[in-house]
Amino acid sequence: MDMHDGADAVADHDEAPARPRRKGVYILPNLFTLAALFGGFYAIVMAMNSQFENAAWGIMAAMVLDSLDGRVARMTNTQSTFGEQMDSLSDMVSFGAAPALIVYEWALTGLGKLGWIAAFVYCSCAALRLARFNTNLAVVDKRFFQGLPSPAAAALVVGFIWLMDNQGFQGGYEGPWLEWTAFGFTLYAGLTMVTNIPFYSFKDVSFKRSVPFIVIVAIALGIAFITLHPPLVLFGLFVVYGTSGYGVYVWKRVKGKPVSVIATSTDEPDEQGLHQ
Numbered sequence: 223m224d225m226h227d228g229a230d231a232v233a234d235h236d237e238a239p240a241r242p243r244r245k246g247v248y249i250l251p252n253l254f255t256l257a258a259l260f261g262g263f264y265a266i267v268m269a270m271n272s273q274f275e276n277a278a279w280g281i282m283a284a285m286v287l288d289s290l291d292g293r294v295a296r297m298t299n300t301q302s303t304f305g306e307q308m309d310s311l312s313d314m315v316s317f318g319a320a321p322a323l324i325v326y327e328w329a330l331t332g333l334g335k336l337g338w339i340a341a342f343v344y345c346s347c348a349a350l351r352l353a354r355f356n357t358n359l360a361v362v363d364k365r366f367f368q369g370l371p372s373p374a375a376a377a378l379v380v381g382f383i384w385l386m387d388n389q390g391f392q393g394g395y396e397g398p399w400l401e402w403t404a405f406g407f408t409l410y411a412g413l414t415m416v417t418n419i420p421f422y423s424f425k426d427v428s429f430k431r432s433v434p435f436i437v438i439v440a441i442a443l444g445i446a447f448i449t450l451h452p453p454l455v456l457f458g459l460f461v462v463y464g465t466s467g468y469g470v471y472v473w474k475r476v477k478g479k480p481v482s483v484i485a486t487s488t489d490e491p492d493e494q495g496l497h498q
Contacts, residue, residue: 248295248300251291251300252304254287255288259312261284261316262280262284262317264280265278265380278387282456284373288312288316316373317376318349323341324383325379325407325408329394329401330408343409344375347412350415351370351375352372367423368420369415369419369421370417371415377456377464378411382457384453411464417467419470420471420474421463
């Protein structure tokens with residue numbers, strides 16, 4: 223997943239296993255995973271019925287639930303190989319297929335073949351990103367994601383739809399300008415998922431440490447700010463994060479620092495393409 227691929231948002235089984243995963247099936251973490259999967263499925267159904275705001279809420283709910291399942295598994299000592307695989311499959315539906323179908327239904331149908339090709343590029347890039355993530359789990363610097371995490375990519379695409387729909391713009395009915403804008407967002411989010419651009423993972427932030435009182439005040443102010451206009455504020459945050467990796471890349475280049483997030487190399491010739 224990431225944010226697996228919150229935010230992530232986004233993903234919590236991202237960390238390399240300290241010991242072999244058990245193969246049992248545990249109810250609690252998989253309930254969160256199934257709930258996230260339902261969020262993605264619900265979003266698809268809502269989009270098919272032209273209820274795009276509800277579709278956006280389904281993806282947002284999936285993002286939150288996706289960020290919790292791994293944490294719940296670690297807190298309750300119920301990590302398992304089954305849970306990890308289930309999480310990846312859920313992510314593919316909620317942050318891969320669902321956003322692609324939603325944006326296609328909302329605006330890309332009017333572009334003909336180019337529309338469904340853009341949606342397919344996004345969907346396939348999400349699959350490739352998740353597969354690479356699972357493969358590179360043990361060699362990636364935990365402070366960064368390798369490419370845009372899939373929940374953040376979904377938030378970028380669906381957040382744009384949510385904002386436009388909230389402002390009364392009806393996708394393809396508004397004309398080519400909105401169709402091509404949606405086309406650009408879809409391709410940007412999809413292709414950025416499969417780049418090697420480093421995106422901060424927030425995994426070195428500890429929620430168990432004490433913090434200054436001002437931090438809690440800042441969080442309260444942040445929540446209040448979001449409630450002023452959730453679609454606009456949240457979409458703004460998604461855009462900032464969705465472009466931040468390129469800023470980090472340029473900054474590291476200017477400073478002469480390594481830009482790769484691969485912590486260790488592999489001597490296996492057949493795997494070299496994965497780690498570059």
